[in-house]
Amino acid sequence: MQKVTQIYGIRAVIEAINNGETIEKVFVQRGLKGDLAKELESSLRKNGVNTSYVPFEKLNRLTNNNHQGVVANISPIVFHTIEELVEEVMANDKKLPLFLLLDQLSDVRNFGAIIRTAECSGVDGIIIQKKGSAPVTSDTIKTSAGAAFKVPIAKVDHIKDAVYYLQASQIPVVAATEKTDSTLYEVDFKGPCAIVMGSEDRGISPSILKSVDYLAKIPLFGTIGSLNVSVACGVFLYEVARQRLGY
Incomplete structure (x- = not known):
C-alpha cells in the first residue's frame, strides 16, 4: 500500500x-x-x-x-477543487449525486473509517477543509482499506463555501446534528443531496448549521449522548441507501 x-x-x-x-x-x-x-x-x-x-x-x-x-x-492522494469534483460527477450524468462534507474532523482513523464507509455506500465525493482537518496519513489509508484511492476528495477554504456551491448546483445540504427535533428518517434522501458531519469534539460549526437546508439527528435511546462520528456517518449514509433502494 x-x-x-x-x-x-x-x-x-x-x-x-x-x-x-x-x-x-x-x-x-x-x-x-x-x-x-x-x-x-x-x-x-x-x-x-x-x-x-x-x-x-x-x-x-x-x-x-x-x-x-x-x-x-x-500525501499520496491527489486532491480536487470542489468545482472539479462537482463538475466531474455531473458530467457522468449522475442523477442522484451524493456528497459528504466533513467539518474539521480531526482523527485520522475516523477519517479513514468514514472514507471506507463512503466508498461502500456510493458517495461520489468527500469535501474537507484545507486547514483544521485530519490529514491523509498512512493510518488514514490503512483504516480506509484502500478506499482513499477510490473516493475523490476535494479541499475548500471553508466548509461553508462548499455548502453554498452545492446549493447553487441544486444539491440540498443536510447537517447531522443533535441540535434539532427532526430525525434523519424524516428527511427525503431520494434526490441529490450532501451530508455534513461535524468534528469529534465540537460537532458542526454554528455558521454552517445556519447555512444548510435541513438539520437531522439520529435518535438515541441509551444514556450516552452521542455516537462516534464514523458510526454516525454510516447510519446517515445507509439511510440514504435504504431510501434510494425503496425499502
Whole structure:
C-alpha cells in the first residue's frame, strides 16, 4: 500500500510547495529564524498550507534525519477543487449525486473509517477543509482499506463555501446534528443531496448549521449522548441507501 512521503529540510520543503506537490501538513519548529525560514513562512501563507508549530523534540520524533526545523508530509492522494469534483460527477450524468462534507474532523482513523464507509455506500465525493482537518496519513489509508484511492476528495477554504456551491448546483445540504427535533428518517434522501458531519469534539460549526437546508439527528435511546462520528456517518449514509433502494 502506498505510504505518505515525508520530506525534511527548509529548502526541500520550499521547493516542494513551489512545485505544487500535494502537501498534507508541514511541521515547523517554534521560533525558527533566518532568511530561509522567512521564505518558508511566506510560501506556507501564500499557498494556504496546513501548518503546525511544534517543539524541536517533536520534529526529532518525526524523523531521524537532519530536518533543519521543518518536516512535511506529502500525501499520496491527489486532491480536487470542489468545482472539479462537482463538475466531474455531473458530467457522468449522475442523477442522484451524493456528497459528504466533513467539518474539521480531526482523527485520522475516523477519517479513514468514514472514507471506507463512503466508498461502500456510493458517495461520489468527500469535501474537507484545507486547514483544521485530519490529514491523509498512512493510518488514514490503512483504516480506509484502500478506499482513499477510490473516493475523490476535494479541499475548500471553508466548509461553508462548499455548502453554498452545492446549493447553487441544486444539491440540498443536510447537517447531522443533535441540535434539532427532526430525525434523519424524516428527511427525503431520494434526490441529490450532501451530508455534513461535524468534528469529534465540537460537532458542526454554528455558521454552517445556519447555512444548510435541513438539520437531522439520529435518535438515541441509551444514556450516552452521542455516537462516534464514523458510526454516525454510516447510519446517515445507509439511510440514504435504504431510501434510494425503496425499502
